[in-house]
Amino acid sequence: MDIQIVLSLLAQMRQFRPREHWTRQQLEAHQADALRSLREYAYAHSPFYQQFHRGLYDAPLQELPVLTKAMMMEHFDDLVTDRAIRLDEVKAHMRNLIGDERYLDRYRASATSGSSGHPGLFLFNRAEWITVLASFARAREWAGIKFNLPSRVKTATVASTAPFHMSSRVNATAHSWWMPEIRLAASEPLETIVERLNAWQPEVLIAYASMMRILADEQLAGRLQIAPRAVMTSSEVLTEETRRRIVQAWGERLFNQYAATEIGSLAAECEHHRGMHLMEDLVIVEVVDQNNRPVSPGVYGDKLLITVLGSRTQPLIRYELSDSVRLSSDRCPSGHPFRLVDGIQGRVEDVLSFPGEAFGVVQVHPLVFSRIMDTLPVSGWQVIQEADGLHVLLSGVRGEFRDEVLAETLRQALSEQGAIVPRIELQRVESIPKRAAGKAPLIKSNLPRTLPLSDALDSE
Numbered sequence: 001m002d003i004q005i006v007l008s009l010l011a012q013m014r015q016f017r018p019r020e021h022w023t024r025q026q027l028e029a030h031q032a033d034a035l036r037s038l039r040e041y042a043y044a045h046s047p048f049y050q051q052f053h054r055g056l057y058d059a060p061l062q063e064l065p066v067l068t069k070a071m072m073m074e075h076f077d078d079l080v081t082d083r084a085i086r087l088d089e090v091k092a093h094m095r096n097l098i099g100d101e102r103y104l105d106r107y108r109a110s111a112t113s114g115s116s117g118h119p120g121l122f123l124f125n126r127a128e129w130i131t132v133l134a135s136f137a138r139a140r141e142w143a144g145i146k147f148n149l150p151s152r153v154k155t156a157t158v159a160s161t162a163p164f165h166m167s168s169r170v171n172a173t174a175h176s177w178w179m180p181e182i183r184l185a186a187s188e189p190l191e192t193i194v195e196r197l198n199a200w201q202p203e204v205l206i207a208y209a210s211m212m213r214i215l216a217d218e219q220l221a222g223r224l225q226i227a228p229r230a231v232m233t234s235s236e237v238l239t240e241e242t243r244r245r246i247v248q249a250w251g252e253r254l255f256n257q258y259a260a261t262e263i264g265s266l267a268a269e270c271e272h273h274r275g276m277h278l279m280e281d282l283v284i285v286e287v288v289d290q291n292n293r294p295v296s297p298g299v300y301g302d303k304l305l306i307t308v309l310g311s312r313t314q315p316l317i318r319y320e321l322s323d324s325v326r327l328s329s330d331r332c333p334s335g336h337p338f339r340l341v342d343g344i345q346g347r348v349e350d351v352l353s354f355p356g357e358a359f360g361v362v363q364v365h366p367l368v369f370s371r372i373m374d375t376l377p378v379s380g381w382q383v384i385q386e387a388d389g390l391h392v393l394l395s396g397v398r399g400e401f402r403d404e405v406l407a408e409t410l411r412q413a414l415s416e417q418g419a420i421v422p423r424i425e426l427q428r429v430e431s432i433p434k435r436a437a438g439k440a441p442l443i444k445s446n447l448p449r450t451l452p453l454s455d456a457l458d459s460e
């Protein structure tokens with residue numbers, strides 16, 4: 001345990017708290033200052049940005065080119081601001097990771113799981129890492145779990161235990177002092193998870209939404225018997241039905257969080273549950289359509305562009321995240337200056353393509369399926385597209401419903417979308433298979449991708 005990290009984190013939290021009382025104007029002034037410093041630093045130390053933003057050094061943020069993950073990875077060694085960093089070495093470092101090791105003795109690294117293609121790698125120096133830790137600590141504070149040294153809060157996390165994952169990396173630094181914690185792999189048998197949670201009696205329970213829904217069902221069935229003060233979900237779409245069940249199991253203690261490997265916690269719910277507040281003092285968030293034009297509150301964007309204000313080792317300026325989020329125009333009674341996100345979709349869900357009845361290809365949005373599937377009396381579901389049709393998996397089926405009625409409802413919905421309706425096969429299973437990272441996508445395609453997602457969204 002590094003007491004210096006604890007002290008820095010406490011100092012960082014003290015710096016964070018007053019920002020919740022800023023006016024929007026104060027927040028925007030802070031963003032403008034921080035952006036200026038970030039760009040000055042990038043232009044002085046990153047050969048990539050010197051080229052990428054050539055002639056645009058004084059241009060407004062909205063006129064700068066968008067940085068994709070593929071571009072970032074392709075130009076990694078030139079993009080970072082420390083000339084000692086080598087991508088191949090970082091990759092080797094990641095492969096051998098077991099604990100809180102640092103690359104070149106000073107950088108902590110984390111990786112995306114690569115569910116959307118090649119993994120992205122991200123490096124953090126000490127100050128940057130403190131900010132990542134503080135963003136998670138802040139999300140917990142907004143969930144009512146105050147961060148201070150004397151209070152030790154028993155936490156249980158059911159997630160991926162892959163050592164390169166952001167949550168494992170954070171845990172490797174934080175473990176032992178920040179919180180006594182057990183980490184359970186989402187891939188373990190449910191019985192074991194329930195047993196260990198009962199024995200541990202966590203005050204904070206953290207899991208992906210799909211796993212939390214299963215645990216809520218276990219609680220409602222009386223097998224799981226815990227009384228956490230806060231229940232935190234992240235990294236997956238939290239559907240209405242999943243939220244309802246979790247609240248039924250544990251009361252209004254559910255706090256959703258939106259975390260990303262690039263930054264840590266990007267947004268989190270406060271006690272008013274009006275959506276998730278974007279941590280806009282740490283990151284400038286643009287919600288845009290596929291042509292990178294801003295979309296209005298109340299409308300889902302096609303992607304997010306994030307500018308991570310504290311990024312110095314690996315500056316991220318208008319970096320593209322493929323998540324589709326919706327800003328809320330609501331004001332939260334908390335008075336935070338931070339805007340609210342009240343919907344995230346398609347975080348891991350695929351848009352499925354079908355041959356169209358009239359012509360060409362029809363793209364069917366995840367919502368078409370989730371609207372139907374979410375109302376079923378099941379603890380889990382998944383729609384998988386294979387070459388021979390749609391495979392619909394259902395787990396933990398309670399109550400009566402007829403498979404044929406469900407299949408017919410799905411056929412109708414697809415037909416309304418103009419798709420040639422494929423074969424639909426329903427299957428009741430023990431549990432929904434997860435990806436290596438422990439997440440269970442609700443809708444996925446196992447067909448070879450013929451269209452880039454942007455084209456897919458174009459034809460909507």
Ligand SMILES: [Zn+2]
Nearest residue numbers: 270272332334
């Ligand atoms: Zn709020």
